Amino acid sequence: xxxxxxxxxxxxxxxICSKLFLKNKHNSKLLLTFSGAFFLAMTVLEILPQVYGxxxxxxTNHTIGLFVLFGxxxxxxxxxxxxxxxxxxxxxxxxxSFPIGIFGGLFLHSIIEGIPVANAESHNFMWAIFVHNIPxxxxxxxxxxxxxxxxxxxxxxxxxxxxxxxxxxxxGKHTLISNYSLEMSAIVSGIFLHISxxxxxxxxxxxxxxxxxxxxxxxxxxxxxxxxxxxxHAH
Numbered sequence: 001x002x003x004x005x006x007x008x009x010x011x012x013x014x015x016i017c018s019k020l021f022l023k024n025k026h027n028s029k030l031l032l033t034f035s036g037a038f039f040l041a042m043t044v045l046e047i048l049p050q051v052y053g054x055x056x057x058x059x060t061n062h063t064i065g066l067f068v069l070f071g072x073x074x075x076x077x078x079x080x081x082x083x084x085x086x087x088x089x090x091x092x093x094x095x096x097s098f099p100i101g102i103f104g105g106l107f108l109h110s111i112i113e114g115i116p117v118a119n120a121e122s123h124n125f126m127w128a129i130f131v132h133n134i135p136x137x138x139x140x141x142x143x144x145x146x147x148x149x150x151x152x153x154x155x156x157x158x159x160x161x162x163x164x165x166x167x168x169x170x171x172g173k174h175t176l177i178s179n180y181s182l183e184m185s186a187i188v189s190g191i192f193l194h195i196s197x198x199x200x201x202x203x204x205x206x207x208x209x210x211x212x213x214x215x216x217x218x219x220x221x222x223x224x225x226x227x228x229x230x231x232x233h234a235h
């Protein structure tokens with residue numbers, strides 16, 4: 001239950017940050033860069049080692065790696081529907097209404113992300129999604145504010161998005177999907193790898209060295225390492 005509440009809070013925090021940070025695009029990009037770095041580090045330091053180090057993983061073949069690659073493919077398909085909201089941008093014409101398809105792709109993406117949280121060995125999986133949801137919620141709420149006139153529709157869209165990851169958690173905990181928790185973790189790690197690397201590449205405009213973005217990346221890496229290390233020492 002606490003996991004669902006934390007994931008919902010990440011969306012609420014994203015809406016608040018949207019009002020505070022999106023007025024300054026530079027600040028929002030730094031936050032996005034940080035989230036991408038944190039996301040990538042958590043995947044490499046925590047999620048992938050758990051997937052490949054699991055007792056049921058057959059180390060004589062590469063089957064589990066296929067699930068990771070499958071996650072990359074799934075994310076590629078999902079972002080053609082969501083138009084890349086997952087990694088921090090959305091392109092709509094000024095007078096264009098908010099497309100339902102974009103929300104549908106993002107909603108499905110969030111459900112899939114939430115599934116492995118139910119059977120993860122630690123809360124680090126959940127915190128990775130928490131951090132990632134903040135800039136995604138910022139972009140989504142900003143797009144809804146610009147392209148949806150009805151406050152009621154904005155609220156419904158954001159409420160549904162906030163419930164998506166908890167829905168995934170429920171599916172991973174109380175349905176037959178729970179029997180495939182390792183495979184789902186592998187798939188979601190592939191999704192994480194795709195999103196985080198795209199975020200870091202896209203925020204490096206013109207391939208020029210930017211000290212503020214570089215520091216944001218380092219902070220993301222260090223924070224992820226600190227969180228993973230705390231969990232390791234606790235055991």
